Amino acid sequence: MSYNETKQHGTADFPFELYEIDHTHPKYEMAMHWHYNVEIIRVKKGELLITLDNKKILAKKGDIVFVNSETLHGATPYDCKYDCVVFNLAFLKTGNVACDSFLDSLLNHNAVVLEKITSLAGKTAINKLFSALKTRENGFQFIVFGAVNEL
Numbered sequence: 001m002s003y004n005e006t007k008q009h010g011t012a013d014f015p016f017e018l019y020e021i022d023h024t025h026p027k028y029e030m031a032m033h034w035h036y037n038v039e040i041i042r043v044k045k046g047e048l049l050i051t052l053d054n055k056k057i058l059a060k061k062g063d064i065v066f067v068n069s070e071t072l073h074g075a076t077p078y079d080c081k082y083d084c085v086v087f088n089l090a091f092l093k094t095g096n097v098a099c100d101s102f103l104d105s106l107l108n109h110n111a112v113v114l115e116k117i118t119s120l121a122g123k124t125a126i127n128k129l130f131s132a133l134k135t136r137e138n139g140f141q142f143i144v145f146g147a148v149n150e151l
Helices: 097-107 120-135 140-150
Strands: 016-021 030-033 038-052 055-060 064-067 073-087
Touching: 016 120, 038 120, 055 064, 064 120, 073 120, 120 140
Parallel strands: none
Antiparallel strands: 016 073, 030 073, 038 055, 038 064, 038 073
């Protein structure tokens, strides 16, 4: 059985996709899978038991969890509403050596982002990211790039 998810998230020229999930969504319970993209999960209501490789995290309303690329993950909701942003981290590479080397270290798993985002600055950046992808107002792509870089 292959757990590799090969679905295109977003478009080739803007590989960011927002998913808003409640009990009516066909993938309400997130089956175990992995992908080359990173994923940010934000719990809006209830609880979500998230499995990252062999680690379990119980996320509650207001919690934000970062899923690194190539991490086997899934989730079991408990009266939960949550949303996810799935995106290609490599798309942020600009040719700037300092920035690209940091992104490469994340992509190569030589550096990590903490799984649970708890800082006010991190939560603020992520809320901007989710809001921009939801409203898709003129220029939202710049807000998305800025929020991810801020994170």
